[in-house]
Amino acid sequence: MAVGSPSQQPAVGKDQSNLSFILNKPHHVTFQERPVPSLASPHDVLVAVNYTGICGSDVHYYDHGAIGHFVVKDPMVLGHESAGTVVQVGSAVKTLRAGDRVALEPGYPCRRCGPCLAGHYNLCPEMVFAATPPHHGTLTGFWSAPADFCYKLPDAVSLREGALIEPLAVAVHIVRQANVVPGHSVVVMGAGPVGLLCAAVARAFGASVVASVDILQSKLDMARELAATHTYLSRRVSAEENAASVRDLIGLPDGADVVIDASGAEPSIQTSLHVVRMGGTYVQGGMGKNDITFPIMALCLKEVTAKGSFRYGPGDYKLAIDLVATGKVNVKKLISEVVSFDEAEAAFKKVKEGKVIKILIAGPNEKLEKL
Structure with missing residues (x-):
């Protein structure tokens, strides 16, 4: 393998699914098998998604098909609050390896514009953000992303807690x-x-x-x-x-x-x-x-x-993970329910109706256990 090239094809089992939860238009969703993503860069990793939370923005897209000037024009995979397990790493990745449990930061910037270079990458005009048109989200079996936007979870933090690092990072950014x-x-x-x-x-x-x-x-x-x-x-x-x-x-x-x-x-x-x-x-x-x-x-x-305050910036994810790992913030209290992947639409309706605080959807390959 040439130095700097992406690694070999992912070690995804034949019985593993890349089933995805797709919004076609308001109130019309489908489940569809999609190709397992390949690594676009030697700095990327492939993650098997274990759990995904439902955010208010996800529900807004489900309800209206748009948020401001972000309009769902083509079928789009929903979801962006996720944690998963690394299954493949690019040849240049030094910080993660297969088997690591990670919280996914669902957006990554260009790294070259003025806001990025000034330390405000959350304001990058070229931000690629999950489940924000035209980009697909994380309610799927496998997700490919830059390794430096995947944060290894310490042993004290579960994958379910890891799915709540995204909204916690939003709160960290606001309070900072x-x-x-x-x-x-x-x-x-x-x-x-x-x-x-x-x-x-x-x-x-x-x-x-x-x-x-x-x-x-x-x-x-x-x-x-x-x-x-x-x-x-x-x-x-x-x-x-x-x-x-x-x-x-x-x-x-x-x-x-x-x-x-x-x-x-x-x-x-x-x-x-x-x-x-x-x-x-x-x-x-x-x-x-x-x-x-x-x-x-x-x-x-x-x-x-x-x-x-908009999303999160440098250090917010790491601090959020530390707050959970040290017991200073108990995100488990917010989890009202965990449901299987095929119950995704019902979960969206519960969130819309205000019946839960935070509901998690298990990935399509996750063997669901009760809370």
Whole structure:
């Protein structure tokens, strides 16, 4: 074999499937056998996918066939929150070998543009991201990716936990954007999976007060179990009234050091700017409508530092894995159910209906065991 060339063909058994869960158009999905991907580069690895979580963006594609200007024009494999087992490595790969269990970072950049060279590869305009048109996702038997975007899991982290590293890395990035430090007070608007994980990461970073806000008591119950010191059930009142109630709840009449919106909902965003203190930090992590009514006077008069947050960047995945391995964040609490591959569509419907916090779909070659 020539130096630098891809390695031999994958050692995939004849009885192993590359069955894939494909979105053809909104609410129309099929299962289809696809060719096992080959290694496009000597720096790539082939991974047998063991578990995949369902993200809100996956459900949005399933429901609408598009997110913003990303439109599903051709059949697309869904899924991007995955963990698996390496089955083949390229000839230039030094960090992984067959049999290693890995969390998959589902997007990889060009590595050459301005954002990439500045250390912000998540902003790369040429990003190849799983289950974002026109790129296929990870709800399949085998997935090929650059080795440096596959993170070896320590023995203390299971493959099921590994599938939750992706949303945890999103939360890590958000909390790092907020520069949370020990002693901070943090309010997290929204207690979906990312909001729950933001609360958990903020606690792990040393925040002394972590308040979760949501419209559903069941989600707040989980927030309290996972990390929150306070929870607030949002009421159908003005943003200013809800904000005053949150400040009263946490005992900080001047507001919180950091407020994170993980919902993308307009009332939540409006409340956030009335909760944050003078000179505090506000981070927008949740995505919603393109245009909303925004309390710009509150932002200006308080001299709030406002930041956006998009996916994850350098170091976020490694830190997320370390938080799970050391027991600082218990992602297992978020797993409501694990289902077989042929139950994928039913799992999507459960997520859409809000019946689960996080559901995992076992890969088509995975022998499923109960939780």
